[in-house]
Structures are given as structure tokens and as C-alpha cells.
Amino acid sequence: MSEHNHKQSIAILIGAGVVGAVVGVGSTTTAGTGRAAVTKVAHGVAVATGVKRAREPQPGDHWGGCNDARAAGTAPIYRDEPGYRENMDGDGDGIACEPIR
Known part of the structure; x- marks a missing residue:
């Protein structure tokens, strides 16, 4: 299996897991504590899959390079952030420190 196909297979499995988790815990979101738990898990999955940053850029941020921004969980960084x-x-597309693929 090529590296591309392997990565694609992993992405599909992760996506299926996310869908299964959302469907499986749908009933727990009716309670406040259930909603909070689902939100926390969804945030973790989104960060782990690169859909969301772990930390939004903050005023005063200045990174020595993209490795530092990635380590802080702030990458990618968009123009005007x-x-x-x-x-x-x-x-030059307005997105600094894009994910390494």
C-alpha cells in the first residue's frame, strides 16, 4: 500500500470514528454535563486530526519558526492573525505554518 493510500485509509477510519462517536453519544447531549463531555471529546479529536488548532493565536505571539508555532498548538497561522x-x-497563500503532509 502506498504512503498516500495508507494516510487516506487512516483519515477515513478517523472520520468514521468521529461520525460513530457523534451518533453514539447523541442522546447524552440533552444534559448539560453530557454536552460538555461531547464538546471536550470533539475538540480533542478535531485537534488530533488537524481540523482545529489547540490554541488560537494570541496578541503578542511571535514564534521563532513554524516548529515553535506547531509545538504551541497555534499553527496554522492565517494572515492578519x-x-x-x-x-x-x-x-505566499496567506497561511503560515501549514500542516506537514
Whole structure:
């Protein structure tokens, strides 16, 4: 199996897991504590799969490079957000420190 197909298979399995989790816990969201638990799990899955950042950019952010921004959970950084610098945006598309694929 090629590396691309392997990564695609993993992404499909993760996506299926997320859908299954959402469907499986749907009834727990009617209670406040259930909603909070689902939100926490969904946030963790979104961060783990690269759909969401672990930490939003904050005023005053300045990273030595993309590895530092990624380690802080702030990457990717979009133009006009704190911490964005053109020299960290290798392809000039307005998104610095894009995920490594």
C-alpha cells in the first residue's frame, strides 16, 4: 500500500470514528454535563486530526519558526492573525505554518 493510500485509509477510519462517536453519544447531549463531555471529546479529536488548532493565536505571539508555532498548538497561522509573518508562509497563500503532509 502506498504512503498516500495508507494516510487516506487512516483519515477515513478517523472520520468514521468521529461520525460513530457523534451518533453514539447523541442522546447524552440533552444534559448539560453530557454536552460538555461531547464538546471536550470533539475538540480533542478535531485537534488530533488537524481540523482545529489547540490554541488560537494570541496578541503578542511571535514564534521563532513554524516548529515553535506547531509545538504551541497555534499553527496554522492565517494572515492578519497574531504571530503571522510572511517569511513563515512558504507559498505566499496567506497561511503560515501549514500542516506537514
